[in-house]
Amino acid sequence: EVQLVESGGGLVQPGGSLRLSCTASGFTFSDHYMDWVRQAPGKGLEWVGRIKNKAVTYTTEYATSVKGRFTISRDDSSNSLYLQMNSLRTEDTAIYYCTRGVVRTGFDPWGQGTLVTVSS
């Protein structure tokens, strides 16, 4: 079964940092691009960023709202995806989903999400 499981969410103060993890199973993780998508409470979906695979030198892309603050990385040896979030703002409060991205096709599957709350 193809599965993605996120972890690492929690409560953090504005200006703080947090690192999310996503562990993949059931598919060849190293072959695929991986994405992070977030959803603020009661709001719609917002793409956060992408990390490509080794074939394209693990290139990353980011949404304008997080560029320079968030960093996506991966460890193919442990089938893991990461999201390092720095300089967190209250507007970063959201459920963060990891998902497998297929170029110009779509995101499937999705993890169950992990909640990040930025508040003092």
Next chain:
Amino acid sequence: DIQLTQSPSFLSASVGDRVTITCRASQGISSYLAWYQQEPGKAPKLLIYAASTLQSGVPSRFSGSGSGTEFTLTISSLQPEDFATYYCQHLNSYPITFGQGTRLEIK
């Protein structure tokens, strides 16, 4: 950035109805459009990709069409499990963006 505008934002319908949701892009995106369904408290689920290709396992009552700047998602005969929120997404370029969502509720 490419903006996606869905209409309507809210739709009330009955079991058995045929419904259509529209997604308009602020510039041409060829057929690089996907549709997702999200039930309350759950992660989104991919329904359609490449504007009109049904994802494996998705019921055939769902269909998609369009290219360029205008796209539609149609549910031919609503079932109780279809009442959810639907999002379109473009994958033409970066940044990838989503529409604001269409909430489909039972009349």
